[in-house]
Amino acid sequence: MNSHFVFKYSVIWESVPILLEGVKLTIWITLFGLLIGFTLGAVAGLAKASRKNYAKRIAGIYIESIRGTPLMVQVLFLYFGLPLATGMRIPPLVAGIIAIGLNSGAYIAEIVRGAIQSIDKGQTEAGRSIGLSRFQTMLFVIWPQAFKRMIPPLGNQFIISLKDTSLLVVIGVGELTRQGQEIIATNFRAFEVWLTVAIIYLVLTMTIAKLLNMFERKMQIV
Amino acid sequence: MIRINNLHKSFGSLEVLKGVDLHITPGEVVVVIGPSGSGKSTLLRCINCLEEITSGTIIVDGFDVTDEKTDLNYVRAETGMVFQLFNLFPHMTVLDNVTLGPIKVRNMPRKEAKKLGMELLEKVGLSDKAMVYPDNLSGGQKQRVAIARSLALKPKSILFDEPTSALDPELIGEVLDVMKRLAHEGMTMVVVTHEMGFAAEVADRVLFMDEGVIMEENTPQAMFDNPKNERTRNFLALV
Numbered sequence: 001m002n003s004h005f006v007f008k009y010s011v012i013w014e015s016v017p018i019l020l021e022g023v024k025l026t027i028w029i030t031l032f033g034l035l036i037g038f039t040l041g042a043v044a045g046l047a048k049a050s051r052k053n054y055a056k057r058i059a060g061i062y063i064e065s066i067r068g069t070p071l072m073v074q075v076l077f078l079y080f081g082l083p084l085a086t087g088m089r090i091p092p093l094v095a096g097i098i099a100i101g102l103n104s105g106a107y108i109a110e111i112v113r114g115a116i117q118s119i120d121k122g123q124t125e126a127g128r129s130i131g132l133s134r135f136q137t138m139l140f141v142i143w144p145q146a147f148k149r150m151i152p153p154l155g156n157q158f159i160i161s162l163k164d165t166s167l168l169v170v171i172g173v174g175e176l177t178r179q180g181q182e183i184i185a186t187n188f189r190a191f192e193v194w195l196t197v198a199i200i201y202l203v204l205t206m207t208i209a210k211l212l213n214m215f216e217r218k219m220q221i222v
Numbered sequence: 223m224i225r226i227n228n229l230h231k232s233f234g235s236l237e238v239l240k241g242v243d244l245h246i247t248p249g250e251v252v253v254v255i256g257p258s259g260s261g262k263s264t265l266l267r268c269i270n271c272l273e274e275i276t277s278g279t280i281i282v283d284g285f286d287v288t289d290e291k292t293d294l295n296y297v298r299a300e301t302g303m304v305f306q307l308f309n310l311f312p313h314m315t316v317l318d319n320v321t322l323g324p325i326k327v328r329n330m331p332r333k334e335a336k337k338l339g340m341e342l343l344e345k346v347g348l349s350d351k352a353m354v355y356p357d358n359l360s361g362g363q364k365q366r367v368a369i370a371r372s373l374a375l376k377p378k379s380i381l382f383d384e385p386t387s388a389l390d391p392e393l394i395g396e397v398l399d400v401m402k403r404l405a406h407e408g409m410t411m412v413v414v415t416h417e418m419g420f421a422a423e424v425a426d427r428v429l430f431m432d433e434g435v436i437m438e439e440n441t442p443q444a445m446f447d448n449p450k451n452e453r454t455r456n457f458l459a460l461v
Binding site for chain 1: 312313326368
């Protein structure tokens with residue numbers, strides 16, 4: 001151990017208020033990103049579980065291209081690359097939300113597809129046999145059952161996406177990681193600050209896990 | 223009521239139905255027997271449009287199900303189906319299982335549907351289970367709910383696909399009782415089953431299916447006492 005190193009508690013207390021500003025942004029990006037992600041994922045997942053070949057193919061291309069490339073590259077492309085071609089500059093925050101949304105959407109699509117396909121075929125047949133249309137069968141019979149099964153993996157994705165927001169540091173979004181970086185730029189206390197940042201992430205993810213656990217129990221998933 | 227002409231159905235290269243002709247008149251109770259893999263279930267599933275047929279025609283209640291203009295959802299609602307594994311909706315109460323069809327398909331007001339649902343549950347002897355979820359029912363109770371669910375659409379006929387095959391022996395009777403009552407009330411029924419006692423008691427006609435065709439058909443008495451076909455004889459000797 002470096003004998004000159006002295007742990008300074010005061011650094012933690014000084015940086016927490018600033019870091020909390022970043023936490024706010026981290027949470028907002030995660031929530032809005034996942035809102036987009038869930039919408040995209042539900043549509044792409046339903047398309048992949050559908051019988052329509054063209055829908056399957058389009059959804060497949062989306063899912064594969066997102067899952068097959070790093071989030072960092074997706075963020076850089078959206079923020080630095082795309083404006084050069086379109087001539088339209090997107091604010092970093094918006095680019096960040098879109099990136100998290102697009103990215104989580106691909107993973108959520110697979111969660112949705114898997115959950116839908118895990119529901120017994122007899123359920124669809126029973127629904128159709130009482131005269132429900134394909135759409136009604138999905139809406140009233142399959143989706144409610146599939147949704148229950150989606151909750152645990154969706155919770156997992158929630159946690160992953162929250163941590164992924166730290167990558168947005170590369171386009172200068174003032175979320176938690178960025179705030180930490182900026183504090184260190186002024187006081188050089190990397191050990192205390194990154195430790196604090198890590199603990200805050202841990203508290204956030206553990207809180208989500210706890211909330212999900214309660215929700216799952218309420219939905220009676222065993 | 224149901225008229226089938228030269229029905230063929232293949233799954234890939236496997237031909238399951240090899241030319242079935244069948245005419246079922248209103249109020250008739252037809253029992254279909256035969257070894258597994260003979261195409262009995264597939265026949266029912268074709269009548270209920272759960273399988274796309276390969277060739278031939280099926281006319282249900284005046285509607286040609288192979289005609290693209292036919293509203294298959296409507297035809298399905300007019301023909302009830304009871305499955306071997308019940309296929310109740312596990313996320314809904316027993317009453318909601320029964321009222322889903324009337325509310326969503328027949329656009330019946332919720333209150334009226336509830337009343338109808340309770341009447342039907344009464345009829346199958348399960349009015350005390352209305353608010354229970356299917357997981358808490360025995361197999362026999364589940365199947366009786368499934369029958370009530372299909373009755374809720376006031377179908378013109380009901381297809382039973384081995385309704386008692388998944389039940390413990392002591393639970394079979396309660397389901398057959400409900401089916402017998404339906405038969406006596408004049409419901410048109412096509413029943414795939416291995417319950418020969420049921421066939422003998424309520425069937426107007428028994429069909430013996432094997433290798434994708436109807437090998438023999440007759441009244442239950444003639445079929446069971448004096449089967450003409452060699453295969454029928456062998457099959458009946460085994461069950």
